Amino acid sequence: MDFLFLGNLFIFGQRREFTLMAVTNALIEQKIKSAEEVAALLPRNVTLGCSGFTPAGYPKLIPVAFAKRIEDEKKLGNEFSINLYAGASTGEELDGALAKTGALKLRIPYQSNSHLRNLINQGETDFIDMHLSHVVKYIEHGILPKIDAAIVEAIEVTVDGKIYLSTSSGMSATYIQNAESVYIELTDTHPLELKGYHDIYLPNHHEKGLPINILNPGDRIGLPYIQVSPDKIKGIVRSNKPDAATVFKTPDxxxxxxxxxxxxxxxxxxxxxxxxxxxxxxxxxxxxxxxxxxxxxxxxxxxxxxxxxxxxxxxxxxxxxxxxxxxxxxxxxxxxxxxxxxxxxxxxxxxxxxxxxxxxxxxxxxxxxxxxxxxxxxxxxxxxxxxxxxxxxxxxxxxxxxxxxxxxxxxxxxxxxxxxxxxxxxxxxxxxxxxxxxxxxxxxxxxxxxxxxxxxxxxxxxxxxxxxxxxxxxxxxIYRDKLREYYENALRVSKGKHTPHDLEKALSWHVQFLKTGSMK
The missing domain is CATH 3.40.1080.20 (Acetyl-CoA hydrolase/transferase C-terminal domain)
Structure with missing residues (x-):
């Protein structure tokens, strides 16, 4: 029977060993802050670039602390405006917490939080729905507002500025590279053996014609970490909060x-x-x-x-x-x-x-x-x-x-x-x-x-x-005959016969649903 080492506790288990413990070094001790201290450093008008992808590896403590600061300062008459960039969707502690403040003005490039979705559909928050492969160039070419602060979740940071990400990569490397300041949530919820899973590589968009040398899904062409100047790291917050658990239904x-x-x-x-x-x-x-x-x-x-x-x-x-x-x-x-x-x-x-x-x-x-x-x-x-x-x-x-x-x-x-x-x-x-x-x-x-x-x-x-x-x-x-009826009518009434449509009825199914609650 194997032993699992968790911090300074030994637990009996039947699997292989892994290490789940807090890491420390001189840089971490020098940069350590509370989430509230980091939140206090963020500008009132701020563009944040955060880790996280559907929803894995996103920061949790700093956004919640920032949301609390916003709510407190709004009572004093202070206004906030947030542009939030992430890899894709994130958890309630990021998308949800910031959306509920009413200060979230722009979100890119993908989201799935119900409160944020409501704000988008009510016209309160702008959302730019983007192909995920396009985001990097929009950031690097200055098409989108410049990133003030990058906030990423990591499992380790070395004294020379190597950042080992947790369970997602997303846009983290680009946000760190382009942000004025970097803040790290150092999580102990994942084993240190996660180091080595990442392959961090970013093309140089200013050099033409250079291929990305990946021929097979398993090819590695980058590094297992993101390198950043330690001076750029303005704060490190320890975290033991896990990602929101994803619930999968049994396929029907x-x-x-x-x-x-x-x-x-x-x-x-x-x-x-x-x-x-x-x-x-x-x-x-x-x-x-x-x-x-x-x-x-x-x-x-x-x-x-x-x-x-x-x-x-x-x-x-x-x-x-x-x-x-x-x-x-x-x-x-x-x-x-x-x-x-x-x-x-x-x-x-x-x-x-x-x-x-x-x-x-x-x-x-x-x-x-x-x-x-x-x-x-x-x-x-x-x-x-x-x-x-x-x-x-x-x-x-x-x-x-x-x-x-x-x-x-x-x-x-x-x-x-x-x-x-x-x-x-x-x-x-x-x-x-x-x-x-x-x-x-x-x-x-x-x-x-x-x-x-x-x-x-x-x-x-x-x-x-x-x-x-x-x-x-x-x-x-139950809809097949109705579709055939539409198509046959379109063949008769459409001026163009290449792609026949009856433009007076093409969206009538949606109109009917909005009026009656059914397309039948």
């Missing part, structure tokens, strides 16, 4: 049926010689459908030697490991449930060869995605009969989360697959509509659509053929 029948269609299609493509027998790397989005696909791959004997080049790794990766099928998973964040994180910690030394954590500019870089020929799998809010996709807006005007990296992968992958259940809101919404109420991915980029009803392969199809395939294969039966 619809998710399992979608997964079955996807796996059958991939095997078909292999037989046709369009995917090599050794497979191509996979990118999978966030959520239950993506988890169902990976879990099904783990069980299916036709799948083996799985490689992933993606943005986020979730609990479903453990199914692949248990089945002996995971070769490598390259990601920008490890986003596990509480149970999954415990298992990761218990195997952290052994699994170091299984994972690479990269900055999101590299995990989402079009050059690398195109070179490796990824099979990209992402979810949609709605699709229309010609293959346009809405990934971000409910009923055309209300922001959900953001486009995230789905555009980066859709436009550059070997195969892009969009997945969604055919119904929402207890059948009152059809995910297949005559015309999407907002377009994130247009018909020139999309290829494969999958619902629990079936799969439509749109490659090489003219618009009218696309419409027939999507209606027949993907729409739910």
């Amino acid at each position: 029948e619809d998710c399992q049926n979608i997964a079955a269609h996807v796996l059958s299609f991939i095997q078909h493509e292999i037989k046709k010689g369009r995917i090599p027998k050794e497979y191509l790397p996979y990118q999978n989005g966030v959520g239950n459908i993506a988890n169902a696909v990976l879990a099904s791959m783990a069980k299916d004997p036709n799948f083996h030697s799985i490689q992933m080049y993606t943005e986020v790794v979730q609990d479903s990766v453990f199914d692949l490991i248990d089945a002996g099928k995971l070769e490598i998973a390259s990601t920008s964040a490890l986003t596990f449930s509480e149970k999954g994180l415990k298992r990761f910690h218990e195997n952290i030394s052994e699994w170091k060869s299984k994972f690479v954590i990269r900055p999101q500019e590299i995990s989402n870089h079009p050059e690398v995605i195109r070179r490796m020929g990824l099979i990209a799998m992402n979810t949609a809010i709605e699709v229309d009969i010609y293959g346009n996709v809405n990934s971000t807006h409910v009923m055309g005007t209300s922001m959900m989360n953001g486009i995230g990296g789905s555009g980066d992968f859709t436009r550059n992958s070997h195969l892009c697959i969009f997945m969604t259940p055919s119904l929402a809101k207890e059948g009152n919404i059809s995910a297949v509509v005559p015309m999407v109420s907002h377009t994130d991915h247009n018909e020139h980029s999309t290829m494969i659509f999958v619902t629990e009803q079936g799969l439509a392969d749109l490659r090489g199809c003219p618009p009218k053929k696309r419409a027939e395939l999507i209606i027949n294969n993907c729409a739910h039966p």
